Amino acid sequence: xxxxxxxxxxxxxxxxxxxxxxxxxxxxxxxxxxxxxxxxxxxxxxxxxxxxxxxxxxxxxxxxxxxxxxxxxxxxxxxxxxxxxxxxxxxxxxxxxxxxxxxxxxxxxxxxxxxxxxxxxxxxxxxxxxxxxxxxxxxxxxxxxxxxxxxxxxxxxxxxxxxxxxxxxxxxxxxxxxxxxxxxxxxxxxxxxxxxxxxxxxxxxxxxxxxxxxxxxxxxxxxxxxxxxxxxxxxxxxxxxxxxxxxxxxxxxxxxxxxxxxxxxxxxxxxxxxxxxxxxxxxxxxxxxxxxxxxxxxxxxxxxxxxxxxxxxxxxxxxxxxxxxxxxxxxxxxxxxxxxxxxxxxxxxxxxxxxxxxxxxxxxxxxxxxxxxxxxxxxxxxxxxxxxxxxxxxxxxxxxxxxxxxxxxxxxxxxxxxxxxxxxxxxxxxxxxxxxxxx
Amino acid sequence: xxxxxxxxxxxxxxxxxxxxxxxxxxxxxxxxxxxxxxxxxxxxxxxxxxxxxxxxxxxxxxxxxxxxxxxxxxxxxxxxxxxxxxxxxxxxxxxxxxxxxxxxxxxxxxxxxxxxxxxxxxxxxxxxxxxxxxxxxxxxxxxxxxxxxxxxxxxxxxxxxxxxxxxxxxxxxxxxxxxxxxxxxxxxxxxxxxxxxxxxxxxxxxxxxxxxxxxxxxxxxxxxxxxxxxxxxxxxxxxxxxxxxxxxxxxxxxxxxxxxxxxxxxxxxxxxxxxxxxxxxxxxxxxxxxxxxxxxxxxxxxxxxxxxxxxxxxxxxxx
Numbered sequence: 053x054x055x056x057x058x059x060x061x062x063x064x065x066x067x068x069x070x071x072x073x074x075x076x077x078x079x080x081x082x083x084x085x086x087x088x089x090x091x092x093x094x095x096x097x098x099x100x101x102x103x104x105x106x107x108x109x110x111x112x113x114x115x116x117x118x119x120x121x122x123x124x125x126x127x128x129x130x131x132x133x134x135x136x137x138x139x140x141x142x143x144x145x146x147x148x149x150x151x152x153x154x155x156x157x158x159x160x161x162x163x164x165x166x167x168x169x170x171x172x173x174x175x176x177x178x179x180x181x182x183x184x185x186x187x188x189x190x191x192x193x194x195x196x197x198x199x200x201x202x203x204x205x206x207x208x209x210x211x212x213x214x215x216x217x218x219x220x221x222x223x224x225x226x227x228x229x230x231x232x233x234x235x236x237x238x239x240x241x242x243x244x245x246x247x248x249x250x251x252x253x254x255x256x257x258x259x260x261x262x263x264x265x266x267x268x269x270x271x272x273x274x275x276x277x278x279x280x281x282x283x284x285x286x287x288x289x290x291x292x293x294x295x296x297x298x299x300x301x302x303x304x305x306x307x308x309x310x311x312x313x314x315x316x317x318x319x320x321x322x323x324x325x326x327x328x329x330x331x332x333x334x335x336x337x338x339x340x341x342x343x344x345x346x347x348x349x350x351x352x353x354x355x356x357x358x359x360x361x362x363x364x365x366x367x368x369x370x371x372x373x374x375x376x377x378x379x380x381x382x383x384x385x386x387x388x389x390x391x392x393x394x395x396x397x398x399x400x401x402x403x404x405x406x407x408x409x410x411x412x413x414x415x416x417x418x419x420x421x422x423x424x425x426x427x428x429x430x431x432x433x434x435x436x437x438x439x440x441x442x443x444x445x446x447x448x449x450x451x452x453x454x455x456x457x458x459x460x461x462x463x464x465x466x467x468x469x470x471x472x473x474x475x476x477x478x479x480x481x482x483x484x485x486x487x488x489x490x491x
Numbered sequence: 492x493x494x495x496x497x498x499x500x501x502x503x504x505x506x507x508x509x510x511x512x513x514x515x516x517x518x519x520x521x522x523x524x525x526x527x528x529x530x531x532x533x534x535x536x537x538x539x540x541x542x543x544x545x546x547x548x549x550x551x552x553x554x555x556x557x558x559x560x561x562x563x564x565x566x567x568x569x570x571x572x573x574x575x576x577x578x579x580x581x582x583x584x585x586x587x588x589x590x591x592x593x594x595x596x597x598x599x600x601x602x603x604x605x606x607x608x609x610x611x612x613x614x615x616x617x618x619x620x621x622x623x624x625x626x627x628x629x630x631x632x633x634x635x636x637x638x639x640x641x642x643x644x645x646x647x648x649x650x651x652x653x654x655x656x657x658x659x660x661x662x663x664x665x666x667x668x669x670x671x672x673x674x675x676x677x678x679x680x681x682x683x684x685x686x687x688x689x690x691x692x693x694x695x696x697x698x699x700x701x702x703x704x705x706x707x708x709x710x711x712x713x714x715x716x717x718x719x720x721x722x723x724x725x726x727x728x729x730x731x732x733x734x735x736x737x738x739x740x741x742x743x744x745x746x747x748x749x750x751x752x753x754x755x756x757x758x759x760x761x762x763x764x765x766x767x768x769x770x771x772x773x774x775x776x777x778x779x780x781x782x783x784x785x786x787x788x789x790x791x792x793x794x795x796x797x798x799x800x801x802x803x804x805x806x807x808x809x810x
Binding site for chain 2: 143146147150255257307319323325326453470481485488
C-alpha cells in the first residue's frame, strides 16, 4: 500500500546520520505509525511541490530532507523539494499565487502568507492540533501567520539574531555581564571603543542585520512606523530619542559600518577586529568549525538584545512561515506534511541540525536538546518569545514587508548617524515614504 | 473523351483572375514585406513589447505577481517629490559624466600609444582588453574586497608603510564611495574605448601624416588637424555606447555598495531594482527606469546629430 523503497529510506538515514541524529529505520517506523494515526490522510497518489529558502547550515538541510524522505515513504506522497535564495522566495511565491499553479507549499520569510490571504489554505486545524500538543504558539509567531481567527500558514520557526561578543573585551571594559538596558549598553560600547576593541552594527543595506538591530533600537524607545490601525506615526518624539541614541552608539563603532552588508560583521568579527555585534548564530558556528579559531570560540558569548526604555524586549527576529496554496490538489497531504515536520520526533532533531540557527515557535520545544547541547546556544532559544512581528504593532502584511525591503527605517537611521540629514529631515523622508506605502 | 476534358480544364486555368492571395504571393513589394516579417516579429516581441509593457506598468500600481490598476501619472508625481529619486538622478549624472570623460581621455591616450610602433605590439594590445573580458560581477567583487572597510589591501599597504594609522573608510564615506565606484567603472570601461579608437586610428591614411610632416607640422598639429577630425565619427559612436553603458550600469554598484552609504551611490538602475524587485512595487520601479529614457535619448541625439556635423569635424566655416 505504501509506495516506499529501501533506497529512499537509506537516503534519509544517511542524511540524518550526517546530522548526528537518529538513523533511518527508527525515523521511518515513527513516520509510518504517525501516518496511520494522523488526523490528515494524504490523498492517494498525492504529489507535492515544495519551495523553501536556501539553507545556511548544511546539517539543517540534511535533517529537512530526511523528514521529506520519511514522509514520502510513509504516506506514498511524491515530494518535489527545491530551494531558492532569500530574495527570490517571495517573488516566486507571489507569481504562483497569482497564476494558481506551480507550487503546493512555500516556506518563506517574514509575513509571506499575509501577502495573498485569499490564495492560501486555512491551517486552523493544523495550528490547533500542534498548539494543543506542544504548549501553544508564541505571540509573535501567531500574529505573523494569523488574520483574524484564521491561520494563513504555520510559523515553522524563527531565525534569531542576538548580541555576539568577546567576553574578555567586555570584561576589560568593566562589565562583568553583558548590559541589559540601553544606557548600560551605550556605556559599554563607549568603553569598548576606548580600549580599541570596538563594537559594530551594520548601517548599510544589510537586509537581515541592519533591519534587525535598527528596528530593535526604534521599538525599544517606544517608536513605531505605524500604529495598530496602520496610521503612520513615525514622526514622534520617541523616534527622535531613538535617533539620538543610535547616533551616540554609532560614534563608538568600528569605521565603515555605513557600507556593511549582511556578511561584513561576520568577516570582521571572525578576523578578530570586531568585538561585539548583533548576528544570527552563524558567527559562533563558523568559529566553532574552524580549528584555528579555538581561542576566539571560547571567548565568544551571546546575550539578549538589551531592553529599551519601553521596558520589554523589542527584538525583530526573522520568522520563517510555511503556507499551502488553496489550489493544491492534495490539501490533506500538505497539511499532513506540515504537521509531520513539527512533531517532536522530527522537530527536535531538525533544530539540532540547524545548530541554533532556527528557533522554535511552539513553547514545548524550549527544552529541545539543541539549547543545552552547547550552553552558548541557550540565548537563541528565546528568539520567538522576545520578538515583535516584523510589522511592529501594525498589521502584518505586504505593506510592512515593503517598508522593510525598501530599507525605510535603516535609511532613516543611517541618514542621521552619518550626518547627512538632521533628525527632522531623516524622519520626514521616512514618513513620506511610509505614507505612500500605507495609503 | 476523358483526355479532351482534362485538356480543356488545364487550358482554362491561366485565364482565371488573380486572387488577392496570388497578388500577395507574387507582388515584389509584398515579397519584401514577407522577408522583413521575421525581423519585425523579433523586434516587436523582444524590444517594442517589453518597452511598451514597461511604460504601461509605470502607469499602474502593479506589484510582483499581481497586475495593478491604472493610476495615471501618480508614480511620476510621487517620484518628482522624492529626494532619494533625485539623489539617484544626480548620482547617475555624476557617475556618467565623470567616468565617461576620464574613460575617453585615458582611452584615447592608450589608443594613440598603442598605435605607435613598438615591440610586442600585438601582445600589448591584447593585454589592454583584459579588464573588459573579466565578467563584471567578478571584477566588482574584487573591487569590493579591495575597498573593504576592514580588509582593504590599500589601507593595509599604507598602514604597513606608516603613511596612515586607520583604515580608509572607502565604501562607508560618501565621497570615497563615489570615487571608488567611478574608479572601478573606469577600469572596466577603458579597454572598450581604447581598442575601438585604435581601430579608428588604423583607418587614417599614413600619406596624410607624411604630407603634414613634409609641410613641417608639429606632432600636436598632426593630431589636432588630421587624427582628431578623421576620428570624430568613431568617437561619436564609441562615446555614445560608453555613455549608455555607464548610465545604465547596475552590476558594479549592486555588488560593491548596494547603493550605499545612505544612497550616495544609488544609480537610477539600482534604485529601480530595489524598489521594483526587492521592495515589490513594480509600478514605481518601472517609472524610475522609464525616467532614464529621456537622458539616454538626449545622449544619443547629441552624438548623432551633433558630432556628425561636418562643421564640428572640419572647422568653423565649412557647413
